[in-house]
Amino acid sequence: MITGDDFSKEGKAVRVVVTGGGTGGHIYPGVAIAQSVLSAFEDSEVLYIGTPEGMENKIVPGFGIPMEKVEAKGWQRRRLRGTFHMMNAVGRGYRQALRIIDRYKPQVVVGTGGYVCVPVALAAVSRRVPVLLHEQNAYPGLANRMLSMTAARIMLTFPEAVRFFPRVVRGKTVWTGMPVRREFLAVSRAAGLEALGLDPNRKTLLATGGSQGAKSLNRAMVHVVKQWADNPHVQVVHATGVRDYENVRRLLDQGGISAEKNVNIKVVPYLDHMEYALACADLCVTRASAGFLSEMALTAAPGILIPYPYAADDHQSHNARSMEKAGAAVVLADQSLTGPKLLAQIEEIFSDEDRRRSMSENSRKTWKEDPEKNILRLMEFVCT
Numbered sequence: 279m280i281t282g283d284d285f286s287k288e289g290k291a292v293r294v295v296v297t298g299g300g301t302g303g304h305i306y307p308g309v310a311i312a313q314s315v316l317s318a319f320e321d322s323e324v325l326y327i328g329t330p331e332g333m334e335n336k337i338v339p340g341f342g343i344p345m346e347k348v349e350a351k352g353w354q355r356r357r358l359r360g361t362f363h364m365m366n367a368v369g370r371g372y373r374q375a376l377r378i379i380d381r382y383k384p385q386v387v388v389g390t391g392g393y394v395c396v397p398v399a400l401a402a403v404s405r406r407v408p409v410l411l412h413e414q415n416a417y418p419g420l421a422n423r424m425l426s427m428t429a430a431r432i433m434l435t436f437p438e439a440v441r442f443f444p445r446v447v448r449g450k451t452v453w454t455g456m457p458v459r460r461e462f463l464a465v466s467r468a469a470g471l472e473a474l475g476l477d478p479n480r481k482t483l484l485a486t487g488g489s490q491g492a493k494s495l496n497r498a499m500v501h502v503v504k505q506w507a508d509n510p511h512v513q514v515v516h517a518t519g520v521r522d523y524e525n526v527r528r529l530l531d532q533g534g535i536s537a538e539k540n541v542n543i544k545v546v547p548y549l550d551h552m553e554y555a556l557a558c559a560d561l562c563v564t565r566a567s568a569g570f571l572s573e574m575a576l577t578a579a580p581g582i583l584i585p586y587p588y589a590a591d592d593h594q595s596h597n598a599r600s601m602e603k604a605g606a607a608v609v610l611a612d613q614s615l616t617g618p619k620l621l622a623q624i625e626e627i628f629s630d631e632d633r634r635r636s637m638s639e640n641s642r643k644t645w646k647e648d649p650e651k652n653i654l655r656l657m658e659f660v661c662t
Contacts, residue, residue, distance in 0.1 A: 298390030371397030455646025470557030501617020
């Protein structure tokens with residue numbers, strides 16, 4: 279196991295800058311990496327760099343991680359004026375990042391994706407600070423593809439992502455896996471069932487479209503829930519997302535479905551502790567974000583995946599196909615999703631226990647063991 283002494287350089291305490299933003303898919307892995315550093319090394323220090331307006335401003339401080347901000351903008355590919363503004367923002371952010379790095383003097387910078395990584399990583403390279411990139415998706419994001427030439431190592435969640443990087447940098451890629459919150463390791467199926475008030479004698483279906491929800495998934499799930507109300511063999515936990523909760527409840531109320539009348543149905547806007555739901559899920563219906571797929575893999579949950587069709591570079595489809603190829607999931611297209619089609623797919627999997635068990639085992643096989651330790655070892659390597 280790596281110790282603080284293993285990681286230290288010339289007797290100095292470890293200092294790490296983590297940067298990433300734009301979406302929770304970039305931010306939460308950065309937070310998990312920061313927590314791993316702070317946990318592994320007694321005298322460690324971590325600084326998170328984000329943008330003034332990014333989601334990271336709401337997320338990172340809640341974990342007690344100090345944060346500073348630099349300017350950055352995304353690339354509006356078809357707008358010349360947008361590209362000009364992006365370049366100006368990167369220039370300002372680069373100068374701001376230089377000042378932070380000169381003052382903080384990190385031993386390594388870890389970028390988890392999003393446009394804020396560009397000025398921070400370029401500033402780090404100019405000061406000869408090694409840069410590690412973490413790519414969550416099976417199709418790499420634009421920022422990581424751009425920065426790959428300057429990175430010391432490129433850490434992958436999906437090993438097949440390597441083929442989308444320039445050939446000259448593929449030798450720098452390492453399959454580390456995706457760090458996830460440790461709570462997912464600690465919750466048993468029995469604990470999950472108890473926490474959610476579920477019946478241990480029923481199969482459990484978990485449906486979620488993420489914190490904001492997914493309208494097409496929710497519409498299809500309304501049909502499933504209506505068909506399964508009072509079914510003695512199955513139970514449903516459906517997290518609708520905050521925006522669509524009232525609409526889903528209205529549609530279910532019209533069909534006479536409620537948690538009070540139908541004990542096997544639990545419909546909520548959001549699950550604060552997803553680890554409990556995944557611990558007892560026999561099957562998941564979900565989008566295909568890298569973070570949630572990693573949590574599914576860790577908990578050996580099989581899935582029916584409905585990739586968000588407007589994700590950048592269609593990366594959710596790449597993620598979903600990777601899980602399908604591994605035999606851990608079935609992929610349904612968002613554009614042609616219907617309630618009857620989704621119900622038929624769920625019942626097909628639930629009616630074949632051997633297949634469902636095989637999908638569960640295959641899901642677990644996609645999990646890369648000890649992602650935090652793999653990342654810490656890379657940090658040690660690039661700093662020596």
